[in-house]
Amino acid sequence: MEFLTTYWNLVPVSLAQGAVYSLVALGVMIPFRLLSLPDLTSEGSFPLGGAVAAAMLASGFGVVPAIAGALLAGALAGCMTALIHLIFKVTSLLSGIIVLTMLFSVNIRVMGKPNTALFNYDTLFTKLLDADGGTPMTQFILVGAMVLTVCGVLYWLLHTELGLGLRAVGSNQIMARAQGLSSTSFVIAGLTLAGGLAALGGATMAQYQSYADVNMGVGVLVIGLAGTILGEAIWGRNTLLRQITAPVIGSICYFQFVALALSLGFRPSDLKLLTGLFVLVALGAPILREKMKSRKRNLRLIGTGNRHKRGPVPEKGRIVR
């Protein structure tokens, strides 16, 4: 039972981490769910947000301009992906990979080096909490409030005329065009929004860990996806409110599982494997369940326990060996 104590000690930290990553999860959910256009850019816009925020903080900018700068840079990255996808007719997945690869170099250029430490600078957490950057619990409350604000803005935005248009484009582009919605503009807007959110996550992460690294984005997309899928499994997605809050709830729960896995003795380096397996199971389970169902149905229709036992029915004029 020792692992339970270990886990219990990890709860506040994992809550805070889950809250930070839920921003990325929102940035992953928008293209995947609202636009039906899978996008990998967050893997690059997340560290971009971290790099821009860190570089700006380190060169004396305030917290608000640094976060705004990160948001803008991420939005630009998302916009790039959309433009590559729309103008050069490259699939959205490949456009995202192209952009995130290019962003690796950009991120190093932005910081001037592969990583930037922020221990000696004011961050969101040192400004609003205490000089040490707060306790995990206060950090969780601060980031949680931020995430709730983002969710509120998203909820409002998706109920405006333009937001409704965005969802229509994601649901049916032919219908959208027939109703006067420019599908290309809305795809650009959606990916821009997603890029901005991922970068906001990156900027928050960099300040949370007082450290931005060019590799901080590795695996972040799958974490966001895991959070989204987990949240949808727990909480559903049949209303817009649920669809928006699912990534947040999922992300926080996901990091509870991570904490549990760590306290069971898994190494941090095992986590990517576990996360990948988890996403695989979550994506595959409905399909496997459907297959099992139709198999059972077939067996019932044939009326025997094993349809292979009957063997092939010989046809006239055909040699059956």
Place this chain on the structure above:
Amino acid sequence: MSSDNIQAGLHVSGLRKTFFPGTVQEKAALNGVDFSLGAGEFGIIIGSNGAGKSTTLNAISGELPLDEGCVVVAGQDMQRRPAHLRSRHMARVFQDPMQGTAASLTIEENLAIAARRGASRGFRKGLKNVERDWFRTALEVLGLGLENRLKDRVALLSGGQRQSLTLVMATLNSPSLLLLDEHTAALDPRAAELVLNATLKAVEGQKITTLMITHNMEQAINHGDRLIMMHAGRVVLNLDHSEKAGLTANDLVARFHDVVSDRMLLNRPWNF
């Protein structure tokens, strides 16, 4: 034709479109299509598969770029306008019931989007409370009970219900032109009749200039003010209201042979 007529209605001239030009699959889909519909006129296009009916409709709606030709709707030249900008002047109902509505949105959200067809959209509320009464009245006409299901997702509706909803969305704010692409063909007979009746009610009630494609000769004869028959990318028969009065299906079959001879029958397997 009076100048008034040139302003209103639909005028199509010299539409030309060749698919896969310069390849072995080269296919001239439209070979100079000309016709006009007066304001409030209900035109019906018939023709065999591959005659160019849907291509004509897609060219008018802007989904398909033309090689040549001119489309004028309500006095506005549609040349080089993308589909979403043309939608200010025209509404469409598709053959596939899935294409006309956004499945993951609710009925009222779909209607709210349709209510703003052609209008500029901003950060105003996408669906106002006062609009719901308008939507309910519009849906009541169908008699399907959809007016009580405003908050249901469209994905929950049957094909016939979705097609009826698409029709209501298309006619909600009286478009200058209504394009119907065999919109009853994919439905079961009862749903097809229901959608057709709703169509006639809306088109006649609101005096909307309408262009409908059908494979159903009875529909073409019994309804509409103008009958246009297409073959091999051309208009081969264009009858106005008085000319088509007294026309029967048998006449039409005879005319079919008259106009296109046996070539049409021979061509059929290659005309997809």
